[in-house]
Amino acid sequence: MNSQPSKKEMLYEGKAKKIYLTDNPEEVIVYFKDDATAFNAQKRGQVEKKGEMNNAITTLIFNYLKEKGIQTHFIKQLNEREQLVQKVSIIPLEFVVRNYSAGSMAQRLGVEEGIKSPVTIFDICYKKDELGDPLINDHHAVFLGAATYDELKKMYQLTAEINEVLKELFDKMNIILVDFKIELGKTSDGTIVLADEISPDTCRLWDKDTLKKLDKDRFRRDLGEVSEAYVEIYERLKKVLN
Ligand code: TMP
Numbered sequence: 001m002n003s004q005p006s007k008k009e010m011l012y013e014g015k016a017k018k019i020y021l022t023d024n025p026e027e028v029i030v031y032f033k034d035d036a037t038a039f040n041a042q043k044r045g046q047v048e049k050k051g052e053m054n055n056a057i058t059t060l061i062f063n064y065l066k067e068k069g070i071q072t073h074f075i076k077q078l079n080e081r082e083q084l085v086q087k088v089s090i091i092p093l094e095f096v097v098r099n100y101s102a103g104s105m106a107q108r109l110g111v112e113e114g115i116k117s118p119v120t121i122f123d124i125c126y127k128k129d130e131l132g133d134p135l136i137n138d139h140h141a142v143f144l145g146a147a148t149y150d151e152l153k154k155m156y157q158l159t160a161e162i163n164e165v166l167k168e169l170f171d172k173m174n175i176i177l178v179d180f181k182i183e184l185g186k187t188s189d190g191t192i193v194l195a196d197e198i199s200p201d202t203c204r205l206w207d208k209d210t211l212k213k214l215d216k217d218r219f220r221r222d223l224g225e226v227s228e229a230y231v232e233i234y235e236r237l238k239k240v241l242n
């Protein structure tokens with residue numbers, strides 16, 4: 001059956017997306033907004049077409065990851081702004097992968113941005129807006145009850161696999177995957193799957209030749225051509241996946 005799910009009441013509203021219940025208790029609809037925030041929502045704005053672009057980009061990337069054997073919450077794109085996904089309970093951790101120095105790590109360590117790391121760097125942050133999503137370690141995550149050591153091991157493994165697939169994909173787009181953040185969720189049977197989104201909101205993406213930033217740093221740092229960067233990523237992605 002290929003019937004359209006019916007959209008029920010809103011379950012949750014985040015900074016960039018809204019989640020709606022459907023008539024199926026196992027599935028929810030994600031609506032992508034144009035709203036952009038940075039620095040724990042101290043900076044707010046709108047980026048024209050961002051919702052449409054992030055919906056389309058996440059759809060292409062999650063489908064590609066699925067082809068590569070990565071389990072995700074994604075079911076299908078419904079329209080320009082919405083996608084249908086499996087309802088999962090989001091693990092309250094952000095998994096950050098860094099292939100090059102940038103952003104908060106460059107600042108924390110007092111190093112310049114753009115240094116290629118000889119190893120893949122993994123950070124975890126505790127998803128807690130009131131605290132500004134602080135950087136934590138595995139022991140803190142276990143202390144908080146966010147995950148067990150065994151689950152953390154599986155989650156780092158999954159995160160590393162996703163990094164390998166994405167690095168290669170962005171490389172074909174002539175883009176350096178500097179760093180990114182993912183969120184993982186647990187399905188009703190306890191399986192850990194990739195959830196949320198992968199888009200220029202959640203990745204640092206630099207053009208390989210010019211090093212031009214094609215991601216949300218254009219908004220965070222007032223660099224201009226924000227919407228254009230999201231469209232550029234979508235266009236390059238479409239080209240390599242066709
Ligand atoms: P950071 O350098 O600010 O810690 O960011 C690392 C990566 O995580 C970068 O690609 C942007 C992404 N990110 C999010 O997706 N959400 C966030 O709230 C933050 C702070 C970063």
Ligand code: ASP
Nearest residue numbers: 015037038039040041220
């Ligand atoms: N989304 C985050 C916020 O508004 C920050 C970011 O992406 O830089 O807090």
